[in-house]
Amino acid sequence: MTASPSHAWLDGLQEAVWLVEETGLHILHANAAAQRLVGLTLADMVGTSVLRLACTPQDVAFWGEPAEVLADGIHSHTSLLRTDGTLVPVDRRVTRVPGDDPALSVFMVTMLDRSVQESTERELETLLSELRATLDSAADGMLVCNLEGTVRAFNQRLAQLWNIPNELLVERDDAAVYAHMVAQTQDARAYVERMAALVREPMLESTDIVTLRDGMVLEMRTVPQFIQGRPVGRVYSYRDITRQTEIQASLRLAARVFESSLDAIFIADSQHRVLRMNPGCERLVGPSAKAFEGCVAASLFGGGSDAAFMEQVLQGWAHEGFWEGELWLPRDNGTYCAVQLSWVALRDDEGRLVQSIGFMRDLTLQHAAQKRIEELAYSDVLTGLPNRLLLSQRVDTAIQGARQSDTGFAILFLDLDRFKIINDSLGHPFGDRVLQLVAERLQACLRQTDMLCRLGGDEFVIYLHGGDAVVAESVARRILDDMLKPFTLDSMGFSIQCSIGMALYPQDGATLDDLIKQADTAMYRVKERGRGSYGFYQPQMNANLLSRMQMEHAMRQALGKGLMAVHYQPQVHMATGRITGAEALIRWTDPEFGSVSPAHFIPLAEESGYIVTLGAWVMEQAVREAAMWMHGGTPIMISVNVSALEFRQPDFVERLTRLLAVHQLPPTLLELELTETILLQDAQEMEQRLLALAGLGIGLAIDDFGTGYSSLAYLKKLPIHKLKIDQSFVRGLPDDEGDRAIVSAIISMGRAMHIEVVAEGVETETQQAVLLQMQCDHYQGFLCAPGLPSEEFRAMLGKPLPLKAQGRRSPA
Numbered sequence: 001m002t003a004s005p006s007h008a009w010l011d012g013l014q015e016a017v018w019l020v021e022e023t024g025l026h027i028l029h030a031n032a033a034a035q036r037l038v039g040l041t042l043a044d045m046v047g048t049s050v051l052r053l054a055c056t057p058q059d060v061a062f063w064g065e066p067a068e069v070l071a072d073g074i075h076s077h078t079s080l081l082r083t084d085g086t087l088v089p090v091d092r093r094v095t096r097v098p099g100d101d102p103a104l105s106v107f108m109v110t111m112l113d114r115s116v117q118e119s120t121e122r123e124l125e126t127l128l129s130e131l132r133a134t135l136d137s138a139a140d141g142m143l144v145c146n147l148e149g150t151v152r153a154f155n156q157r158l159a160q161l162w163n164i165p166n167e168l169l170v171e172r173d174d175a176a177v178y179a180h181m182v183a184q185t186q187d188a189r190a191y192v193e194r195m196a197a198l199v200r201e202p203m204l205e206s207t208d209i210v211t212l213r214d215g216m217v218l219e220m221r222t223v224p225q226f227i228q229g230r231p232v233g234r235v236y237s238y239r240d241i242t243r244q245t246e247i248q249a250s251l252r253l254a255a256r257v258f259e260s261s262l263d264a265i266f267i268a269d270s271q272h273r274v275l276r277m278n279p280g281c282e283r284l285v286g287p288s289a290k291a292f293e294g295c296v297a298a299s300l301f302g303g304g305s306d307a308a309f310m311e312q313v314l315q316g317w318a319h320e321g322f323w324e325g326e327l328w329l330p331r332d333n334g335t336y337c338a339v340q341l342s343w344v345a346l347r348d349d350e351g352r353l354v355q356s357i358g359f360m361r362d363l364t365l366q367h368a369a370q371k372r373i374e375e376l377a378y379s380d381v382l383t384g385l386p387n388r389l390l391l392s393q394r395v396d397t398a399i400q401g402a403r404q405s406d407t408g409f410a411i412l413f414l415d416l417d418r419f420k421i422i423n424d425s426l427g428h429p430f431g432d433r434v435l436q437l438v439a440e441r442l443q444a445c446l447r448q449t450d451m452l453c454r455l456g457g458d459e460f461v462i463y464l465h466g467g468d469a470v471v472a473e474s475v476a477r478r479i480l481d482d483m484l485k486p487f488t489l490d491s492m493g494f495s496i497q498c499s500i501g502m503a504l505y506p507q508d509g510a511t512l513d514d515l516i517k518q519a520d521t522a523m524y525r526v527k528e529r530g531r532g533s534y535g536f537y538q539p540q541m542n543a544n545l546l547s548r549m550q551m552e553h554a555m556r557q558a559l560g561k562g563l564m565a566v567h568y569q570p571q572v573h574m575a576t577g578r579i580t581g582a583e584a585l586i587r588w589t590d591p592e593f594g595s596v597s598p599a600h601f602i603p604l605a606e607e608s609g610y611i612v613t614l615g616a617w618v619m620e621q622a623v624r625e626a627a628m629w630m631h632g633g634t635p636i637m638i639s640v641n642v643s644a645l646e647f648r649q650p651d652f653v654e655r656l657t658r659l660l661a662v663h664q665l666p667p668t669l670l671e672l673e674l675t676e677t678i679l680l681q682d683a684q685e686m687e688q689r690l691l692a693l694a695g696l697g698i699g700l701a702i703d704d705f706g707t708g709y710s711s712l713a714y715l716k717k718l719p720i721h722k723l724k725i726d727q728s729f730v731r732g733l734p735d736d737e738g739d740r741a742i743v744s745a746i747i748s749m750g751r752a753m754h755i756e757v758v759a760e761g762v763e764t765e766t767q768q769a770v771l772l773q774m775q776c777d778h779y780q781g782f783l784c785a786p787g788l789p790s791e792e793f794r795a796m797l798g799k800p801l802p803l804k805a806q807g808r809r810s811p812a
Helices: 005-012 032-038 057-063 115-137 156-162 166-171 174-184 188-200 242-260 279-285 287-292 297-301 307-320 364-378 388-405 419-426 428-444 469-484 512-528 540-561 598-608 611-631 652-663 676-680 683-696 737-752 765-773 790-797
Strands: 016-021 027-030 074-081 087-098 105-113 141-146 151-154 206-211 217-227 230-240 264-269 274-277 322-330 336-347 353-362 409-416 451-456 459-464 487-489 492-494 498-505 534-536 564-573 579-590 594-596 637-641 670-674 699-705 722-725 756-759
Touching: 016 032, 027 032, 032 105, 057 074, 087 115, 141 156, 156 174, 156 230, 166 174, 174 188, 188 206, 264 279, 264 297, 274 279, 274 287, 279 287, 279 353, 287 297, 297 307, 297 322, 307 322, 307 336, 336 364, 364 388, 388 409, 388 451, 388 459, 388 498, 388 512, 409 469, 409 512, 419 428, 428 451, 428 459, 428 469, 428 487, 459 469, 469 498, 469 534, 498 512, 512 534, 540 579, 540 598, 540 611, 564 611, 564 637, 564 790, 579 598, 579 611, 579 790, 594 598, 598 611, 611 637, 611 652, 611 670, 611 790, 637 699, 652 683, 676 699, 683 699, 722 737, 737 756, 737 765
Parallel strands: 498 534, 579 637, 637 670, 670 699, 699 722, 722 756
Antiparallel strands: 016 027, 016 105, 074 087, 087 105, 141 151, 141 230, 206 217, 217 230, 264 274, 264 353, 322 336, 336 353, 409 459, 409 498, 451 459, 487 492, 564 579, 579 594
């Protein structure tokens, strides 16, 4: 069958065209393009069912629709089965058109081969998929925008770096995405300004650093996107450089540490040659440091290429990765410096040595400190003498030797008498220098085999090698004699007295502690007997010392238990027999010790320092009682003894003034009894204190006058208004000519200087008569009354004295 002339125009079309009759759906005609597309001739197709052209279920279903549905036509993509069995994608269109017979309609089926187009599309789709996969697999976050800022593309890495939520990615809200990114930065304002600047400069390429709030550091690189030579957008890439930043910071820090470290540091290569030294190493090595660069590092320590030394280092590197030890570093001036070297090996991933780093520390100060520590461990800081630790080692050695040779040795315990006066009056720095002079003088009295040790304070211990009682006594005498020789310091001359206790090994103790304890006990016995001498330990001394300790403990408890009391001994006017005053005397009655004499516990209180507490208590009691008597109508002067230690208290005057004010006692009714020793200790300060007391109206008396120092110059310049003659001189009256002369001289001196005189310890009428004849002003003693409780003394004030106690002047 050939095409009719009316259908000839169809052969000029590129599309394949079939004409299908409406009622039977048979092919009426097909053009040349249709023949080529299907692979059939026109004769093979004409008269066949259109279903021959349908190869998909959808096509078969379409042609099975009623005519009125088919009349609506269809336009779709489908496939056509060629005669060679290939499936060809086509763009198919079915429309209803008029036939040759105007009364009949036909369907025109057109198909366009889409094979090339679909192949191209598939290639483009594949290319796009590959590009997107490449974009998503990139290590950097990518963001592509047009010139208006509209997001055209991004990858998942961008969302990860900026922590962009999925909902923002799905919404495709560019403004929200940008706002989120701004919120993630530490400096939002700077980031916004920078992004705005980039928008204003579409041709600008830049690299910026952005720090996010979570600490991540991003490198932001931006480049313009071009199409045909003109910018159409911008590509942003974000790279996480947090780790690199940290590494760089660490490297910079390491470089600063290397340059500024006080330790000496050198770097060596894999052949152990010095590559570089830091300034600390150059200072330690000296001016020749630069000459060692390129040399074997071992040559720094004078060893050159010492194989033995490097073998030790290599072994350390093999086992622990470093070698550490002390070495001597030669200096340019010919000296050596001790250093602590830590030499560390640096290896690569395969374990090959790449470099090594040496850290050196100067041990000069450490060695000096160690030496000083050792000196301090075995010597006294002030005097440089051996301390107890070194003495203990020496004595232990002597004890071991004594057990084998049956020989002994002696331990001397030496204490300076009244050394506290020097510290209190001249200050501790002066006292320390005195101790240094004492140490030198004591050392000169000993042999080289002996040892002098300072325990602390003013206490010294002497070890006499092989010394027996004879040797110990000889050394003690020599020390006492030499100590009596004058000392001179700061143009000041003075003398120092000491007391020495001695113990012998093995009879007095088996250990150093025992021997020191026994010698200390013997020394205390010497002090009890008057100081300035020596004595050997005797077993009975421990019992006495225990008794002394028990008494001191009881004394300290007595005040709180109410076992102390103040008694008052009247002072009588010699001419009138009238009681003009009373001396306050402390009394102690103990359940265990009974009535304890002040002669026993007052020295104990003075040595222990408890005298300050006792003195303050007696003063308070005396002032309170005197105030009560005054307010009761019988005012009388109360005399209170003040110890040297109490008088030297810085607040003594203020405390006494406050006490008088509290009890409202006029100062003129209080008299202080002081010893001559007080007046000669730190004379200038004492003079100021006495003038202050006298200015208040308080009376000042010298107790036990005549038993102390011979210098009486202080009587001329100090406000003393009363002298008390010690009872030891009164006791010999009237028979002892010496006592008569001393008492007469004191009374005469007092009258000449307008100072009242009181005689203590008057017990007989004969003594009273002699004193009256000598024109003594007052007396006190058992002739009138002993010390009385306050109630008895108060009652005595209201009664006349017995005749024997009244003074009667002898006829002229």
